Amino acid sequence: MRAHPAGPRHADVIVAGNTAGSRPSTTDQLDALHPDVWPRNASRGDDGVVRLAGVDVRELAERYGTPLFVMDEADFRARCAEHARAFGDPTLVHYASKAFLSVEVARWVAQEGLSLDVCSGGELAVALRADFPPERIALHGNNKSVAELAAAVEAGVGAVVVDSYFEIARLDQIARDRGVVQPVMIRVTVGVEAHTHEFIATAHEDQKFGFSLSSGDAAEAAGRVIKAEGLSLVGLHSHIGSQIFDANGFEVAARRVIELVAQLRDKHGPELLDTLSTVDLGGGLGIAYTPDDDPPPPAFLAEQLRTIVSKECEHNDLPMPKIAVEPGRAIVGPGTVTLYEVGTIKDVELDAGLSRRYVSVDGGMSDNIRTALYDAVYDCRLVSRAAEHDSAAVLCRVVGKHCEAGDVVVRDCWLPADLAPGDLIAVAATGAYCYVMASGYNRLPRPAVVAVTDGTSRPLLRRETEDDLLRLEVS
Numbered sequence: 001m002r003a004h005p006a007g008p009r010h011a012d013v014i015v016a017g018n019t020a021g022s023r024p025s026t027t028d029q030l031d032a033l034h035p036d037v038w039p040r041n042a043s044r045g046d047d048g049v050v051r052l053a054g055v056d057v058r059e060l061a062e063r064y065g066t067p068l069f070v071m072d073e074a075d076f077r078a079r080c081a082e083h084a085r086a087f088g089d090p091t092l093v094h095y096a097s098k099a100f101l102s103v104e105v106a107r108w109v110a111q112e113g114l115s116l117d118v119c120s121g122g123e124l125a126v127a128l129r130a131d132f133p134p135e136r137i138a139l140h141g142n143n144k145s146v147a148e149l150a151a152a153v154e155a156g157v158g159a160v161v162v163d164s165y166f167e168i169a170r171l172d173q174i175a176r177d178r179g180v181v182q183p184v185m186i187r188v189t190v191g192v193e194a195h196t197h198e199f200i201a202t203a204h205e206d207q208k209f210g211f212s213l214s215s216g217d218a219a220e221a222a223g224r225v226i227k228a229e230g231l232s233l234v235g236l237h238s239h240i241g242s243q244i245f246d247a248n249g250f251e252v253a254a255r256r257v258i259e260l261v262a263q264l265r266d267k268h269g270p271e272l273l274d275t276l277s278t279v280d281l282g283g284g285l286g287i288a289y290t291p292d293d294d295p296p297p298p299a300f301l302a303e304q305l306r307t308i309v310s311k312e313c314e315h316n317d318l319p320m321p322k323i324a325v326e327p328g329r330a331i332v333g334p335g336t337v338t339l340y341e342v343g344t345i346k347d348v349e350l351d352a353g354l355s356r357r358y359v360s361v362d363g364g365m366s367d368n369i370r371t372a373l374y375d376a377v378y379d380c381r382l383v384s385r386a387a388e389h390d391s392a393a394v395l396c397r398v399v400g401k402h403c404e405a406g407d408v409v410v411r412d413c414w415l416p417a418d419l420a421p422g423d424l425i426a427v428a429a430t431g432a433y434c435y436v437m438a439s440g441y442n443r444l445p446r447p448a449v450v451a452v453t454d455g456t457s458r459p460l461l462r463r464e465t466e467d468d469l470l471r472l473e474v475s
């Protein structure tokens with residue numbers, strides 16, 4: 001066994017209360033890539049090296065550098081197809097591009113037949129650069145600028161999801177100025193606040209998004225859209241949160257949105273339903289970040305939603321609407337890993353004779369802010385080789401290289417005692433909300449993003465260079 005240059009000086013590290021679960025007792029367990037957490041085409045060869053869609057991680061690191069986001073293209077496409085099958089029509093599944101977007105990924109989404117949710121002019125521009133069919137794009141946002149609204153109308157997007165009275169007036173004006181009628185959905189705040197593993201119904205909807213249902217704002221907004229010459233009301237939209245494992249929150253939301261449809265029909269007449277034909281229940285389906293997470297498959301959620309919507313429609317004597325959804329994380333999250341090179345390893349003495357092993361990597365909170373921001377939990381493994389056969393599992397904290405004590409990538413994970421500088425480790429399920437939330441903190445260049453498929457790799461987004469970092473300087 002390789003001697004560890006940094007220790008360990010203490011036989012035991014902190015174990016109690018860790019978020020990485022119990023200590024693996026064999027090196028096989030230490031090396032395992034749980035199929036629910038790791039990309040579908042990730043495997044560890046007999047030589048101990050992990051291959052992603054058949055591509056050796058050492059080769060990826062050598063060719064593109066680290067940190068590196070590696071996307072399993074087939075995994076992404078398969079999840080698009082599974083959602084499309086579950087909801088019966090691919091165009092009813094809007095991939096939430098805020099989770100991750102590049103021109104090439106927008107092309108994959110288009111090829112899989114899905115629709116696209118964008119929430120800024122920037123995301124819209126990427127989609128249009130990919131020639132994404134505009135009629136399959138919906139624009140979101142609580143404070144879209146006039147320029148963003150105009151760009152969307154001029155592109156001919158399939159829907160603008162309106163979020164304020166000001167926006168209804170602005171969008172109506174923009175559409176009329178251009179002699180078009182813009183299809184619109186209303187974002188409804190249904191009073192269901194979803195958290196990771198639970199949901200709580202709130203009496204007051206204390207948040208910036210949407211029109212409150214309980215106050216009557218949602219009905220008033222619908223009335224204004226119906227009256228606006230430049231707008232056509234095609235749907236109601238609700239989004240209850242993200243990383244949700246339980247269908248109950250969606251069911252409550254669906255029920256309340258259908259009640260609103262019935263109310264609007266009663267007030268404005270049944271002809272309204274000729275255009276108001278879609279109920280969009282947003283995104284939020286959770287994924288497994290660790291083997292303990294057990295998210296429901298899309299087919300299960302789709303079935304639950306169909307059942308509840310059909311029951312509510314029957315109850316309110318309404319025709320069955322189209323049920324649309326906007327998954328982001330559930331499509332792009334699980335198929336991507338971040339590859340890092342280990343730089344330094346330190347055992348830090350704590351109270352009561354315990355110590356904590358800090359493993360520093362060449363990225364950090366600038367490429368994954370989710371741990372610092374949400375206490376997110378991740379699975380992390382040594383991937384450039386197997387653990388030495390007699391290596392013990394050591395509870396580690398994987399940290400970045402930023403000038404910030406809270407710069408933690410993985411709070412707790414079990415790594416082999418023989419882990420050493422130069423080894424590559426990978427953090428699983430980083431496809432959603434990591435690259436897109438990356439920052440340039442401490443002037444670290446943003447990592448590259450590569451796609452792997454059938455034993456080959458190609459870059460989607462190149463690594464930032466020092467020139468990129470300096471390009472905004474005016475002197």
Ligand SMILES: Cc1ncc(COP(=O)(O)O)c(C=O)c1O
Nearest residue numbers: 096239242283284326327328329
């Ligand atoms: C309106 C809307 N739709 C879709 C999504 C995508 O959510 P997720 O990535 O959790 O599926 C979000 C983000 O929470 C959202 O705000």
Ligand SMILES: N[C@@H](CCCC[NH3+])C(=O)O
Nearest residue numbers: 098242243370374432433
């Ligand atoms: N960014 C969040 C989710 C927000 C989703 C967008 N409304 C995350 O990383 O989990």
